[in-house]
Amino acid sequence: MKLIKTGIxxxxxxxxxxxxxxxxxILGEPGSxxxxxxxxxxxxxxxxxxxSYLTLNKPIEQIRDEMVSFGLDTVKHEEDGSWRFLSPHPSKVMETVERELGLKRSIVVDSLSDILMKGKFDESVSLLCNMSKLxxxxxxxxxxxxxxxxxxxKDEIAMQHFAEGVIEFTMMQGTEYITRRMFIKKLRGFVTPIRNFSYTIGKGGIIIETAIRIT
Structure with a gap:
């Protein structure tokens, strides 16, 4: 199975x-x-x-501006079709995902929390399971x-159970600084790393601090 580069x-x-x-x-607290x-x-x-980036709550322009602040300008990719922002109604998320997957595009759902907050637990499970199947x-x-x-x-743990993989981001408030860590909790069919990864967020986005090992 060919691995896919993150670019981070x-x-x-x-x-x-x-x-x-x-x-x-991708699981984490606000600010992580x-x-x-x-x-x-x-x-x-x-x-x-x-x-195909599906946003269920945030305005597309807000996401576009946030990405530009980290050097990720989507405009040229939107023009050539390699990037597509979509704002489906919550009832149309799976239909939209199926269509975009049929075009062999990579999907981002931002976010599952917007579906769960509407009390749609079964729909959230179906989304995870159907995406994995397709x-x-x-x-x-x-x-x-x-x-x-x-x-x-229980709902949060259930989402992790049905997902093929889970990457969790955590924050710890120190006396002077916030420490951020990434933990690959689950990758179905793969041996997950036995360590956490410390990371920072700067103008270029997320950077892994490879010199620090956290046990």
């Missing part, structure tokens, strides 16, 4: 080449940088695949955001 400095090396072609749940991570990885995917033929990398702490703990 230091991470591909630690992952021995990149992430597997799976449907991954999960949106930045997803946007960086998706932006890198435009070199190999079309990307992806067996496509073999692409797809990213689904979930905000940690917004939902009942």
């Amino acid at each position: 400095s230091g991470l591909d090396e630690l992952l021995n080449g990149g992430l597997p072609p799976k449907v991954l749940l 940088g999960i949106e930045v991570f997803v946007q960086q990885v998706a932006y890198t995917r435009t070199q190999q695949s079309g990307v 992806n067996r033929q496509i073999q692409g990398l797809h990213l689904i955001l979930l905000t940690k702490g917004m939902h009942d703990q």
Whole structure:
């Protein structure tokens, strides 16, 4: 199985080449940088695949501006069709995903929290399971955001159970600085790394601090 490069400095090396072609749940608290991570990885995917970024709540212009602040300008990719912003109604998310997957595009769902907050637990599970099923033929990398702490703990754990992979981002407040860490909790069919990755967020987005090992 061919691994897919994330384009994030230091991470591909630690992952021995990149992430597997799976449907991954990206979990983290507000401020942890999960949106930045997803946007960086998706932006890198435009070199190999079309990307469809589904936003269920945020205005497209807001996301576009946030990405530009990290050096990720989607306009040229929107013009050539390699990047597509979509704002489907929550009831049309799966229909939209199926259509875009049929075009062999990489999918971002921002976010699953918007579906769960409307009490649509079954729809959230179906989205994860159906995307994974459809992806067996496509073999692409797809990213689904979930905000940690917004939902009942059982629902949050259930989403992690049904996802093919889970990457969790955490923050720890120190006396002077915030420490951010990334933990690959689950990658179905793969041995997950036994370490956390410390990272920072700067003008260039997320950077892995490869010199620091956290046990």
